[in-house]
Amino acid sequence: MREATVRRADLRFRLGLNLRSVVGRAYPRVIGANREPSWLIFEVFLPLLGIAAYVFIYQAFYQAQAAAICPSPCTPTPAQLLALHQAGQNLNALVATVVLGGTMVAFWLNVLWSMASQLYWEKEIGNLQLYMMAPMNRMALLGGMAIGGMFMTSVRALSTLVAGIVVFGVIFSVANPFLLLAVFFVTLIALYGMGMMFASLYLLWGREAWNLSALMEEPIFFSSGMYFPAGGLFSIPTWGPAVAIAGSIVPATFGLDALRQLTLPGTAPLPLLPPVTELEILLVLAVVFLVLARYTLAYLETLAKREGKLTSRHQ
Amino acid sequence: MSTFWRTFKVAAWLGWEMDSNWTEPWLFIIYSIVKPIAAVFILVLMYVVFAAIGNVRPQPLFDFMYVGNAFFIFVGSTLFGTFQVIQSDREWYQTIRYVYISPISFYVYVMGRAVSKIIVASFAVVITLAFGAFVLNPPVPITISWSAVPVFIVSFILGLFCLLAIGITLGGATFLMARHTQTIAEAVPGIFYVFCGVLFPLSVLPGGLSDVGKVIPLTYWFDLSRRLLLPSAELQGIQTGLGGFSDLTILAFLAISSVAFFGLSIAVFKAGEYLARKAGKIDMTTSY
Amino acid sequence: MPYAVETRDLTRIFAGKRHWLRKPDPEEVERGVGPTTALGGVTVQIPEGELFGLLGPNGAGKTTLIKILCTLLLPTSGEAFVAGHDVTKDVFPIRQRIGMVSGGETTGYGLLTARENIWMFSQFYGVPSKVAKERIDGLMKVFGLWDRRDAKVRTLSTGQRQKMNMVRGFATDPDILFLDEPTLGLDVNAARIIRDYVMKWLKENKGKTVLLTTHYMAEADEMCDRIAIIDNGKILACDTPENLKRTARMDTTFQLEVDALRNTDGFTAIPGVKNFSSKNDIGKNMTHLTFILDGEAPVADILSRIMSQGSKVHSLQKSEPTLEDVFIRMVGRGFE
Numbered sequence: 015m016r017e018a019t020v021r022r023a024d025l026r027f028r029l030g031l032n033l034r035s036v037v038g039r040a041y042p043r044v045i046g047a048n049r050e051p052s053w054l055i056f057e058v059f060l061p062l063l064g065i066a067a068y069v070f071i072y073q074a075f076y077q078a079q080a081a082a083i084c085p086s087p088c089t090p091t092p093a094q095l096l097a098l099h100q101a102g103q104n105l106n107a108l109v110a111t112v113v114l115g116g117t118m119v120a121f122w123l124n125v126l127w128s129m130a131s132q133l134y135w136e137k138e139i140g141n142l143q144l145y146m147m148a149p150m151n152r153m154a155l156l157g158g159m160a161i162g163g164m165f166m167t168s169v170r171a172l173s174t175l176v177a178g179i180v181v182f183g184v185i186f187s188v189a190n191p192f193l194l195l196a197v198f199f200v201t202l203i204a205l206y207g208m209g210m211m212f213a214s215l216y217l218l219w220g221r222e223a224w225n226l227s228a229l230m231e232e233p234i235f236f237s238s239g240m241y242f243p244a245g246g247l248f249s250i251p252t253w254g255p256a257v258a259i260a261g262s263i264v265p266a267t268f269g270l271d272a273l274r275q276l277t278l279p280g281t282a283p284l285p286l287l288p289p290v291t292e293l294e295i296l297l298v299l300a301v302v303f304l305v306l307a308r309y310t311l312a313y314l315e316t317l318a319k320r321e322g323k324l325t326s327r328h329q
Numbered sequence: 330m331s332t333f334w335r336t337f338k339v340a341a342w343l344g345w346e347m348d349s350n351w352t353e354p355w356l357f358i359i360y361s362i363v364k365p366i367a368a369v370f371i372l373v374l375m376y377v378v379f380a381a382i383g384n385v386r387p388q389p390l391f392d393f394m395y396v397g398n399a400f401f402i403f404v405g406s407t408l409f410g411t412f413q414v415i416q417s418d419r420e421w422y423q424t425i426r427y428v429y430i431s432p433i434s435f436y437v438y439v440m441g442r443a444v445s446k447i448i449v450a451s452f453a454v455v456i457t458l459a460f461g462a463f464v465l466n467p468p469v470p471i472t473i474s475w476s477a478v479p480v481f482i483v484s485f486i487l488g489l490f491c492l493l494a495i496g497i498t499l500g501g502a503t504f505l506m507a508r509h510t511q512t513i514a515e516a517v518p519g520i521f522y523v524f525c526g527v528l529f530p531l532s533v534l535p536g537g538l539s540d541v542g543k544v545i546p547l548t549y550w551f552d553l554s555r556r557l558l559l560p561s562a563e564l565q566g567i568q569t570g571l572g573g574f575s576d577l578t579i580l581a582f583l584a585i586s587s588v589a590f591f592g593l594s595i596a597v598f599k600a601g602e603y604l605a606r607k608a609g610k611i612d613m614t615t616s617y
Numbered sequence: 618m619p620y621a622v623e624t625r626d627l628t629r630i631f632a633g634k635r636h637w638l639r640k641p642d643p644e645e646v647e648r649g650v651g652p653t654t655a656l657g658g659v660t661v662q663i664p665e666g667e668l669f670g671l672l673g674p675n676g677a678g679k680t681t682l683i684k685i686l687c688t689l690l691l692p693t694s695g696e697a698f699v700a701g702h703d704v705t706k707d708v709f710p711i712r713q714r715i716g717m718v719s720g721g722e723t724t725g726y727g728l729l730t731a732r733e734n735i736w737m738f739s740q741f742y743g744v745p746s747k748v749a750k751e752r753i754d755g756l757m758k759v760f761g762l763w764d765r766r767d768a769k770v771r772t773l774s775t776g777q778r779q780k781m782n783m784v785r786g787f788a789t790d791p792d793i794l795f796l797d798e799p800t801l802g803l804d805v806n807a808a809r810i811i812r813d814y815v816m817k818w819l820k821e822n823k824g825k826t827v828l829l830t831t832h833y834m835a836e837a838d839e840m841c842d843r844i845a846i847i848d849n850g851k852i853l854a855c856d857t858p859e860n861l862k863r864t865a866r867m868d869t870t871f872q873l874e875v876d877a878l879r880n881t882d883g884f885t886a887i888p889g890v891k892n893f894s895s896k897n898d899i900g901k902n903m904t905h906l907t908f909i910l911d912g913e914a915p916v917a918d919i920l921s922r923i924m925s926q927g928s929k930v931h932s933l934q935k936s937e938p939t940l941e942d943v944f945i946r947m948v949g950r951g952f953e
């Protein structure tokens with residue numbers, strides 16, 4: 015080949031290429047959010063509604079419990095006062111569970127939406143083939159999508175947290191902030207690794223996979239205990255533990271359980287394992303998912319290329 | 330009339346094809362049931378956990394929540410379905426302009442498209458209720474007396490019609506807010522979930538918020554459906570804020586507000602279309 | 618010296634629509650939902666520096682070939698090399714060197730400006746931002762998009778979006794550029810700009826190669842160094858436009874306009890008729906016939922055959938061979 019056409023392929027170049035790709039793909043999502051500031055209102059206020067519904071359920075239960083402890087008009091005896099205090103603490107822990115779950119749901123939806131189902135849509139409009147014929151690593155592409163979505167997602171997650179504290183009066187107390195941060199970030203990495211793995215399915219199945227991930231939404235919220243402590247599953251005699259164990263493959267399960275224990279010391283309801291053990295499991299999950307994602311992406315890309323499904327039929 | 334019927338039939342067929350053609354029908358039906366049942370399980374577990382750590386069983390509240398949640402399946406599928414029909418026809422298939430010659434025939438069309446969703450939703454609701462009545466222990470005491478059946482049927486039809494009208498109203502609104510479709514689709518059911526007394530009595534809501542539900546017709550629908558299906562005495566002890574009205578009064582509220590929403594939906598749809606045409610947004614797509 | 622593009626007996630068969638958990642029923646296979654041979658043994662060699670044209674009607678397999686060369690689709694059998702690398706194994710160096718623009722395509726993120734959209738793609742090729750921006754600005758001027766450089770893509774017309782995609786194709790400075798019907802649906806001026814730029818780019822940058830597919834005869838004739846005529850997944854001829862026409866020149870080409878003909882069977886049975894095509898003009902209620910003949914002798918037989926159907930001949934004309942005639946001679950039907 016001629017001099018002019020020699021191209022670099024060394025490690026440094028590849029690293030630069032993939033970093034540029036991450037930035038390039040993240041750009042439209044960040045810009046998109048900024049060009050349409052009305053997004054902010056929707057992203058911040060509306061998800062709170064779902065959270066609020068769950069919080070009010072617990073509050074309704076609590077009110078019934080309080081009325082049972084001390085029927086109105088209530089002039090409590092010390093024993094009743096203690097029971098009411100205990101009930102109040104339980105309520106705080108459960109509301110905190112919902113708030114933490116809502117925060118995690120924001121990230122979970124970003125994983126599914128920005129990495130997985132977005133690919134289906136990109137394929138339909140014809141962008142996907144342009145991505146797939148470019149030299150960058152596929153994980154850089156997906157990483158770019160995720161990071162781009164992270165801006166909005168963080169706003170959503172943060173506002174959920176703030177609303178939990180300000181509006182619903184949740185009291186968190188953090189004894190070990192480093193462990194808390196470690197759990198949080200490892201959970202995110204594991205979650206995004208899992209998202210990348212799912213994304214590869216979208217290369218092949220498109221609409222079926224899209225429907226499948228919509229289908230899986232509630233079962234996953236259920237089995238990984240987004241709105242109640244996952245340990246509650248163990249109080250269902252037969253199938254409960256099985257669901258809990260299956261659900262713990264989703265990194266959110268242990269992640270949330272550890273977060274609950276680290277923000278509600280002593281009062282976290284129905285914990286599964288000690289937080290440090292959970293962090294270790296999450297680390298393993300993160301590595302496994304990232305490695306698996308790499309291979310499934312490569313494998314399913316080849317499969318899609320063989321079956322002619324990488325490009326939309328209409329092109 | 331025969332044109333209406335034909336439009337309706339074609340739309341119903343199209344709706345079924347579109348909803349189910351991504352896979353085999355039986356998989357589609359499973360899909361339509363697994364999702365709501367899993368949502369029910371979340372609530373069951375919330376209750377189980379509360380009972381486990383608080384050593385109390387507020388069973389009437391659970392029954393209240395269970396039936397409300399089952400009926401909410403209709404909100405998800407009918408309202409969201411209607412709304413999505415309008416949206417997807419507009420954006421993906423861009424066929425909508427061939428359909429709305431007049432708002433009324435458009436209504437018939439959307440109704441037809443929604444039929445398959447309503448049928449599948451009804452299936453899911455029946456399964457959910459049966460699960461509560463026969464599988465859960467203690468069971469949710471669901472019964473209906475013969476004398477309540479006519480009221481129930483009328484209320485049921487009005488409720489669905491109301492959902493359709495709300496869906497079309499939203500569809501009209503998204504002519505102008507096409508980019509927010511996904512969020513609106515998430516938000517509106519969320520508002521109903523919180524403010525219509527679906528999962529908890531309105532009296533739990535702080536301050537004036539409990540009055541918000543009183544202007545949304547679905548509140549009456551949920552309340553009436555629940556009264557008819559859960560007539561047992563202990564439930565009547567729950568403060569819904571609507572305890573002072575008789576069943577028939579609530580039905581009247583529902584009827585009046587449904588008609589109002591029907592009018593509103595046509596007006597909003599026409600206005601949305603007009604404004605979108607003026608702004609040149611009618612065939613705007615949401616790619617970003 | 619390796620070829621920029623080389624294929625050997627390249628075949629691609631699309632399996633029919635398959636279902637989850639269900640076998641396809643035989644009736645579907647019959648309706649053509651079953652397997653299609655999009656490419657049936659294609660062998661081409663494109664040396665570096667060439668503008669190679671792939672000319673064929675819709676469904677001929679042009680896009681399929683391009684997808685395989687762009688590493689988006691695997692061949693069923695046979696081999697394909699781009700810049701000397703095997704498309705099934707060695708994708709990274711290929712992807713670094715290629716670009717592709719397809720004509721019908723009007724993609725892009727609506728909220729971004731044209732410039733930002735192209736910039737994003739340049740990042741996937743590792744082009745430093747500053748270089749990319751300079752290139753993009755230069756190209757936008759060439760393609761007449763400069764005025765619209767900061768307009769959001771959702772406000773661009775279809776033609777402008779198509780030009781934007783052309784800019785995208787060049788902005789990554791590929792060595793081998795695949796253009797899949799780049800002027801599809803564009804107006805005359807826009808198509809002109811694109812054709813001229815492609816030819817100029819090749820002339821000014823030694824060592825670049827373009828593979829262009831088209832179903833416009835004149836476009837292929839004007840632009841290409843060599844042309845392969847493809848139909849039904851097979852290459853029927855591959856030569857310079859001149860040579861292709863020269864083979865046709867050995868024959869005699871006649872154009873006839875006659876009253877609408879019901880029956881066109883039997884023309885090929887006339888001795889000396891190599892092939893023919895017919896096109897009905899419904900508006901004028903006439904049939905347009907093109908005959909490729911061995912000498913002028915068969916004309917009398919043809920005329921008497923037409924008149925025996927009670928049809929009147931409105932015009933009869935001997936013509937210079939075009940690429941279309943080459944195609945008719947080989948496949949026995951017209952083109953567009």
Ligand SMILES: Nc1ncnc2c1ncn2[C@@H]1O[C@H](COP(=O)(O)OP(=O)(O)O)[C@@H](O)[C@H]1O
Nearest residue numbers: 322631653655674675676677678679680681682
């Ligand atoms: N993904 C696919 N699945 C099944 N058949 C396909 C697919 N893509 C193309 N084909 C078929 O392959 C043939 C060649 O198509 P194509 O390469 O797009 O032709 P061209 O680009 O020349 O118009 C056509 O018959 C087409 O229907």
Ligand SMILES: [Mg+2]
Nearest residue numbers: 329679680797
């Ligand atoms: Mg093509």
